[in-house]
Amino acid sequence: MTRLVPFCRALFLTSILATLSACNKGGGGAPAPSVAASAPAGAASTPPVGVTTVTAAQRDLAIELTATGTVAPLSSVDMRPQLTSVVSRVHIREGQFVKAGELLFTLDSRTDEAKVAQAQAQVARDQAALADAQRQLTRSRELLAQNFISQGAVDANQAQVDAQTALVASDRAALAAARVALGYARVTAPSAGRVGTISVYPGSAVQANTTTLVTITQLDPIAVAFSLPQRHLADALAALPGGGARVSATLPEGAGKLEGRLKFVDNLVDPASGTVKVKAVFDNGAGKLWPGAFVNIAMTARTLKDAVIVPQAAIIQSARGSIVYTVQGGKAEAKPVQLVHAEGEDAAVTGVRAGDKIVLDGRQNLRPGAAVTERPREGAAAASGAASAPSKKASAP
Missing domain, CATH: 1.10.287 (Helix Hairpins)
Structure with missing residues (x-):
């Protein structure tokens, strides 16, 4: 048994050598390709990445601020008598528009x-x-x-x-004082406006400086109050001497849109919210803005002149900051950018030039230096197909 084991080992080695000799003869003596030698061939055969591109444009970009504003009258006066008396006559009706100095009430002046x-x-x-x-x-x-x-x-x-x-x-002097007291029996409007609810009638007893007769609210012009972020405070203050920044108020439910101007900036920034209260004034001859109502406000804080605009979706947030991919010579190139302002789908950036091809779709599959092939955008292809469909139908027999 001990002699059989060395014999088996020798027989096994002889069979391996014979097999290797046969392989060399069948392959014509050529060495077998190694895995390391085949790797570059696989890399060279990697297909280019299909992407869609847009061209960076250069134009003026208005910085629009949006907020929810509250309509507020420029003046709202509660009319109270200055003497204790009885109402003799009411000269106005509820909801009426009055002029400054118009007679509202007459009190008993005997x-x-x-x-x-x-x-x-x-x-x-x-x-x-x-x-x-x-x-x-x-x-x-x-x-x-x-x-x-x-x-x-x-x-x-x-x-x-x-x-x-x-x-x-x-x-x-005593006669003049008596005449002043007699004049208090005639209650007149201090300013033009709309009459609210009348709370007294002829015969009603009123107390001096206590009883509210009526409220007169100025509706034209009218103000809208809203808040601005602190970072735009300098822009708002700079716009005030020139007539104020342009402000638009959009009424709810598609009721219309009005244009006004920024007229007031508060002297205090709210430390809790980091905002400052402002007011814009609107012409309200048609009476579309009503005190206490909410409107959507859009204000042009300032305009970026000759800004380079790219789609906001093309910006990638990487570990080293914001980048975009551009296409140059059929290859992708990563360029760091600095976001100046984003407005809707557009973004004003620095770091690229107008006319550069910015990768939009397919950017997630790119690496710097990767080969790319441009393909049309899906929206553009769909629009092209929709445009050609009627012509095909018209040419059908």
């Missing part, structure tokens, strides 16, 4: 009319006393010239005239 008459009578009495004092002074001066009275008597008459003059002035 008491104030009596006070005015009393003040007028007091003025007349004191004027008569002043006239008598002036005559006495004139007579005393004549007697002094004839040495019939002393200088002291003349001085006394002069003091009486001065006191009576001051009393007449006081009476006239």
Whole structure:
């Protein structure tokens, strides 16, 4: 048994050598290709990546800010009486538009009319006393010239005239105050606007500076209040001296669109939200904007002149920052870009030039230096097919 094992080993080695000799003879003596030698051939046969491209354009790009604004009147006045009285007559109706100075209410003024008459009578009495004092002074001066009275008597008459003059002035001031109080019986509109709900009627008792008679709201022009991010504060302030930035207000449910101007920037940035309150003023002759309503606001903060525009979808966020792939000489080239502003589907960037071919579809399969082949975009092909369909139908027999 011990002699059989070395014999088997020798027989196994002899068979392996014979097999290798036969393989060399069948292959004509050529060495077998190695795996390392076949790798470059596989790499050279990698097909190019199909991509779609767009051309980077150069144009002005308006920076549009959108927000939700609240319509607010430029003025809204609660009309309250300045005296305690009773309403005698209401001269307006609810919802009416009034002009500045138009009569709204008349209050019971009989008491104030009596006070005015009393003040007028007091003025007349004191004027008569002043006239008598002036005559006495004139007579005393004549007697002094004839040495019939002393200088002291003349001085006394002069003091009486001065006191009576001051009393007449006081009476006239009291008469003017009485007339002011009488004027409070006529309640007039301080500014033009629309009348709201009337809360009193003829015969209603009203308290001075307490009872609200009606509210008058100015509707034309009208303001819209909204908030701007802090980063656009400098743009808003710079636009104010030139008439304000252009602002558009879109009404809900397709009710229309109005154009206005930015007119006010608040003096405080809200630290909680990082925004500043602003107001834009709109012409509202048609009455489309109503106080308290919500509208969609779009404001042109500023315009980027001659910006290079690429599709926002073409920008790739990599570990080293934002890049785009361009096609040059049939190969993909990665270029770092800096995003300046994004507006809808467009983005203003730096790092590429106008006219560069920017890879849009297929960018996820690219590596720098990869071979590419351009193919038409699906939307363009569909549009081309839709355009040619009618002509084919027309040529059919």
